[in-house]
Amino acid sequence: MRRPAGAGARTPRHLRLLALRLTLFYGAVIFLLVAGTSALLYGSLVSRLNQEDDQFLGHEVRLLRTLLQPWPAGAAELRQEALSEWNHSQYARLDIRILDAAGTTVLAGAGMQRELPRRRFPLPAGMAATAIPGRDVKGPGHRHFRVVSALAPAGAARAAFTLQIALDRTREEQALAAYQGDMAIALGLFFVLALGAGYWIARQGVRPVEASFARLSRFSADLAHELRTPVNNLRGEIEVALAHPRAAADYRTTMESALEEATRLGKLVDGLLFLARAENAQIALTAEVTDVRAELERIGEFYRAAAEQREIRLETALAEGLRARLDRALFQRAIGNLLENALRHTPAGGSIRVAASRDRDRVRVQVSDSGPGLAPERLAHLFDLEARGESREAGGWRTGGLGLGLSIVRGIMRLHGGEVEVASPPGQGVTVTLRMAAEAASAAAG
């Protein structure tokens, strides 16, 4: 009753949807982070440029205020001085206009009249103002300016001049626009990359879910398969018994057999349930620091009679002072399972050995026997659900074990943060090794 090998390899639809959602989610988050960072950096670049330009304009305002101080020395002189100042190559991008108190233009650069009528300027900043915020103004023909306006003293005269200064920023704006374009392309490419990365991350995330989903669906299929045989047996037996009137003794035999069957069935269900819950760590441990040697001795005593009855020697080699945090009932169940296996497979005259020792920071417990051992191919699949079913079929439903013992041992060890290892060197029986964290001897609580 094996499923075809390919079954479960295909990702179920809802997991594919999950991966898709995760991909979009990761992609969007990464993209938004990068786009947000880019926008912030861009904003800070622009504000830095503005700041620098404003500083530059502020400097010009101060310069002009100084120049205008000796007014009215004569407009011609001023014009001469101002023009020589602004014709300097450094100021090629600057243009000015000076208005007197009556609003008459005293002086204006050539570009001013053409591109920047006076109303495009903000109200002038006060005489004392030094940090004057600039304003962005668009001129005709896609030209960009940063402009300031400020009052300036007019020598002895009471009334002040109004300064209007414009800085041509067309080239900066063009560079910024090109930069924006590049950024949009880079972000577009990055979005594709982010989706790719998101897909990769989602795949990584979904893989374990996929695996546990496959395990779960295999588990439920196995469960159905495993329960079907005993349930059919039970029904068959009862149907046969009821087919004809029978003597009371016959009914009794049938009932006994059915009870046996039902008991085994109950154990199987309990075992499977335990495994499912252990797998999801849904079993609460009542763990306490336990003396491993004393615990193993107690368990050994319990099985000694059964061993003697089968003429099997039960030896122990237990180191002193070994302590581990154990749920004693579960630990007993684990060791009990191992001893039952050993007893079942060791012929009369053989021996079983229980050993406990310290292995660095771990406690190592070993149960070994002198039985026939296990073939390597069976060793590899001991904990497989399918192999478990096979071992039960091989043993026969009525006589064999349930095939859950070792899986339960492993479940118990995992709940304890420990592990199980089964070895079978040729001709030396089976050795099962359990390892779990050792507790400091001083922390012992008996």
Ligand SMILES: Nc1ncnc2c1ncn2[C@@H]1O[C@H](COP(=O)(O)OP(=O)(O)OP(=O)(O)O)[C@@H](O)[C@H]1O
């Ligand atoms: N000490 C051993 N020597 C030889 N074979 C073993 C030994 N222990 C386990 N096995 C093999 O491994 C199989 C799985 O063991 P496991 O304890 O999981 O199941 P089981 O003993 O068949 O059933 P259950 O323990 O549920 O009653 C067994 O059927 C048996 O064939």
Ligand SMILES: [Mg+2]
């Ligand atoms: Mg067993």
